[in-house]
Amino acid sequence: MAEKDNASERVIIVGAGPVGSVLALALRQRGIPILLIDQLAAPERDCRAASCHPPTIAMLEQLGLLEAGLEQGLVSPVFHYLDRVTSERIGRFALPEMQAPPAHPYVLQWEQYKITETIEARLRDDAGAEIQRETTLVDITQTQDGVIATVERGDGSRDTLAGAYLVGCDGGRSTVRKLAGIAFEGFTWPERFIKIDTRHDFTTLGSHISNRNYFSDPDEWMNLFMARGEDGSGMWRAVSPTLPDQPDEELLSPDAIEARLQKFCPKQGRYEIVTVALYNVHQRIAATFNQGRVLLAGDAAHVNNPIGGMGMNGGIHDAMNLAAKLDSILHDGAAAQPLLDRYTRQRRKAQVDGVQAQSIANKQMLGEKDPEIRAQKLADVRHASQTPELHDAFIRRACMIDSFAAAEATE
Ligand SMILES: Cc1cc2nc3c(=O)[nH]c(=O)nc-3n(C[C@H](O)[C@H](O)[C@H](O)COP(=O)(O)OP(=O)(O)OC[C@H]3O[C@@H](n4cnc5c(N)ncnc54)[C@H](O)[C@@H]3O)c2cc1C
Structure with missing residues (x-):
């Protein structure tokens, strides 16, 4: 595939967290030039995410990252539900024992700071990738055929950067989302x-x-x-x-x-x-993930409570989906608006029906206070773990296999 190295055809990615980094690598794999900016001077030793679910592991493999992930991470084929009150194990869920296991029948516990550091090292060796750190996005202007980003450098000076598209991967407090005036609908839990x-x-x-x-x-x-x-x-x-x-x-x-x-x-x-x-723990989704040439992915587009380890995974699924669509637009001349609208439909569906619903259910299951409802929820988990079809369906929901497939099938 022909390389494009014109600054006006590159994709500007705001935020070099796991989602911005994966998007950068996925676009580079497709020959699209990228400019990745981050406000921080160096990759953050962020100890939040550590779980990669099977669909995400397949994506890491596609990006050539699986070997590093297996070397630096921990393979976990089984997860347990327990009753802390009685110390009893309620349910055991084993991915390799599924009737139709995924290609990678395990969760890979690979810390997000290791993922971002691994990717950044690869991008630094790639002439089509430019990384600018200590560079904070402060404003965006959309034109007919591009985007101009105004950034503030570490020394306080301002600069403008041009690109064909700009993707906000700048986390839950996303400046990109706020500048675009996109609502972030949902709620915040009272407890931290x-x-x-x-x-x-x-x-x-x-x-x-x-x-x-x-x-x-x-x-x-x-x-x-x-x-x-x-x-x-x-x-x-x-x-x-x-x-x-x-x-x-x-x-x-x-x-x-x-x-x-x-x-x-x-x-x-x-x-x-x-x-x-x-x-602080939130459940929120952006009203849209695309507004003209400004796009959102990862926590900038959606946030959820961390029980089940789904936030970063969902963001990586966004990044892979978006990279394929930007490739069709930039290399194959596909009409942008319908494809980017589909990006929002697909990835919002994965959030609404999958990640948000599942993470809320996970929290309610673990913290249920009503004794009768709690007993019923524990009995349901026990029954699911002992019944092959329910065991498999439980894993498919918990490990984001269903939400990814449903999103991909959405027109
Ligand atoms: C306790 C905990 C455990 C978790 N465990 C898991 C898990 O196991 N699995 C999972 O999938 N998820 C998990 N998550 C969620 C996960 O950490 C997030 O979903 C993930 O970090 C989102 O990645 P991101 O790249 O979208 O955003 P971020 O990681 O927030 O990265 C955003 C980047 O943008 C930069 N930035 C922000 N504003 C600007 C600006 N204006 N200009 C330039 N740069 C900017 C920031 O410096 C940062 O580098 C967990 C969360 C918590 C709190």
């Missing part, structure tokens, strides 16, 4: 989530612990996941809810963190804590 990274090995709790564990508890549910960590020796992530209005000092003091973990898993001696972070 706290994430604690520790080196303590929770498999000592027993064989009911896998790499991926969802503990239901009406008072304090817990998500407990293992990742490889920076040095590959293993890092556990414990995510649990806070009470609405609890002040940061009360939640983040070393004693409060210690007490939270000791309550979950009593042990001798203090926990070795690596990082702690508090997150």
Whole structure:
């Protein structure tokens, strides 16, 4: 495919998080020049996402990233639901045991900072990719045949950058979305989530612990996941809810963190804590993902609670879908508006029917307070894990296999 190196034909990507990085690589694979800008001086050591579901793993393979992912990440073929009140395992879901398993029958726990660092290193060796850091988007002008981005450099000076399209991959507080005046519909949960990274090995709790564990508890549910960590020796992530209005000092003091973990898993001696972070949690979707030559992908277009590990995955699915459509428009002369409208229809469907619905259901399942409803939800999970068709359908929803397929099938 012929390379296009004219600045007016390149795609400007705002935000070098996992979604902007994947989009940049996917466009480069299709011979489209890109300019990737980010306000930060270097890739962020962002410890949010760590789970890649099977459709995403297939995309990583398509991008030539799977080998690095397997080397740096952790393969998790099984996930567990547990009752924190009784310590009983309620359900075991095993991807390789599905009647029709996906090509990659596992979740790949590959931390998002490792994904972005791996991609950025590849883009830096690619003449068709330009990366400008300490470059913050502040304004956008759309013209008949392009987009002009106004940016502010690290030294406070301003510059303009031209491109054929501009894609906002600039996260939940997206400047691109705000400048385009696109509504971000949905709601914010009253409680925040706290994430604690520790080196303590929770498999000592027993064989009911896998790499991926969802503990239901009406008072304090817990998500407990293992990742490889920076040095590959293993890092556990414990995510649990806070009470609405609890002040940061009360939640983040070393004693409060210690007490939270000791309550979950009593042990001798203090926990070795690596990082702690508090997150506001939202369920929101942009009214549209395309407005003329300005497009949205990833958290800029949708945000959801992290139970189930779907936000980054959904954003990567956006990026791959959009890269194919921009390729048809820029290389094959396809009409832009209908294709980009279809991008919004497809990826909004994946959000509305899949990610948003599933992540809300996940949270309600783990935190249900009504004893009867809670008992019923746990019984449903147990029944699903023991019934082959329901077991498989549960995994297809939890691992975004259904939401991806439904989006692709949308006209
Ligand atoms: C505790 C937790 C756990 C999670 N776990 C998972 C998981 O396991 N799996 C999963 O799929 N998702 C998970 N998520 C969600 C996931 O982290 C996000 O969906 C993901 O980071 C979104 O990626 P992004 O590239 O769209 O945005 P971001 O990662 O937010 O990146 C946005 C980038 O844009 C840059 N930027 C912003 N504004 C500008 C500007 N004006 N100009 C230039 N640059 C700008 C920022 O510096 C940043 O680099 C989790 C979230 C949390 C809170």
